[in-house]
Amino acid sequence: MPMDPKGKITDDTRIRESICTIQYCIDKGARIILCSHLGRPKSKSDTQYTIMPVVEKLREYLKDINISYIDDCIGSKVQAAVGKLKDGDILYLENIRFYPEETANDIAFAKQLAGLCDYYVNDAFGAAHRAHASTEGITHFVPAVAGFLMEREIKILSEAISKPKRPMTVILGGKKVADKIGVIDNLLKIADNILIGGGMAYTFVKANGGEVGNSIVDDSKLNYCRGVLAEAKKNKINIIHSIDVIAADNYSPDANTRIFESDKIREGWEGLDIGPKTIEAFKAVIAKSGTIIWQGPVGVTEFEKFANGSREIGTAIAESNAITIAGGGDTAFTVAKFGLGDKFTHLSTGGGASLELLEGKTLPGVAALLDMNKEIK
Secondary structure (H helix, E strand, C coil): CCECCCCCECCCHHHHHHHHHHHHHHHCCCCEEECCCCCCCCCCCCHHHCCHHHHHHHHHHCCCCCEEEECCCCCHHHHHHHHCCCCCCEEEECCHHHCHHHHCCCHHHHHHHHCCCCCEEECCHHHCCCCCCCCCHHHHCCCEEECHHHHHHHHHHHHHHHCCCCCEEEEECCCCCHHHHHHHHHHHHHCCEEEECCCCHHHHHHHCCCEECCCCCCHHHHHHHHHHHHHHHHCCCEEEECCEEEEECCCCCCCCEEEEECCEECCCCEEEEECHHHHHHHHHHHHCCCEEEEECCCCCCCCHHHCHHHHHHHHHHHCCCCEEEECCCHHHHHHHHCCCHHHCCEECCCHHHHHHHHCCCCCHHHHHHHCCCCCCC
C-alpha cells in the first residue's frame, strides 16, 4: 500500500477494488473479519506499520457500516471481539505481518486464524504469489474461495497470456534484467513484440556492443541478453530496446540532461528515460497491437524530468484499440499518477503476482483455492 512518510495512503486502489467483495458479504448478512498486511515490520514494536490507516480509509468508503478494529490477530481478545459481531459488521485485525508466523506459513498460526471464521475469502491478488499462513496455510482448515477481485485478476491476466488478441505486445521496464528473466523466457514463447525500456534496457544495449556511460547495467546478464536477442530473431519476435535516451549528468531531479543514441552514451552520463526516437518506435508498435501488457515504468518517474517517456507510452496504450493491462506495483502507480487508470482495460493490484503469472507460474494462494470448489451462497 503506497504511503507517504507521514503514514498517509497515497494510492488506495487495492482498498477500492476489494469493496465489491466486502459489500457482497455485507449484503448476504455475513459477519466479516478482515485481515491484511502492510509493509514489512520486523515486530509488533514497528508501530508505523499499524493497519489503522487502511481501517480509516475503508470507513470513508463504507460510512454506514460498523467497522471495528482490534490490535491483534489471534488469541482470546480477538475471539471475544468476533463473538460480539452482528450481521453485516466488520472487524479489522491488526497487521498480520506483525507475526513472523505469517510469512513462515506456520501451521499452528494458520489454524488459529481459521478458527475465527466459517469461510475464507482471498481477495488479495497482490499476495497470491506468497505461500503464507493467511494465503495458503489457512485453506487447509476452512472452506476457501476467491473474492471478486481475485477472480477478475486471474481471469483477465490468464486469458491475456493464453488467448491473446494478436499481435501481442509486452512492454518491460524497471531496473534489472534479473527481475524479469522468468517473464522474458515465457514471453519468448507467446509474444509478438517485446519493448524494453527502463534501466534493464542498458544491459541489452551493452550486450549488443553499445557504450552506455554510467547507466545501470547488470554485467552478469550480458550473455543472457545476447541469448534472448538470438532466440527472438530465431522465433521471429520483434524486440525493440531503447534507441535513444534522455541522459543525466547525475542522478537527481534537477540534473543537466541531453539526448544520446542509446549505444553512444558518454562516460559520466546516465540514461534515465527513453528518448523521442524510442517513444515513436514504441508508439508505432502499440498502435498496431491487439493485446498490450505493460510491466514496469520506462524511466525514473519519481523525477518529473524523466517521467515523459512513461507518460507518453502510457497515453499511447490508453488511446489504443487493444486490450490493455498494466501490471501492479510501480506500473499501476505510474498509470494512476498520470490519470490514465480508467482508460486501461485492467489495472492489476499485484506487482509480484502479475509478474509470476507472466512467467507462467501457478500462484500458491490461488492453487490453494482451486481444490475447494465451494461457492459461498
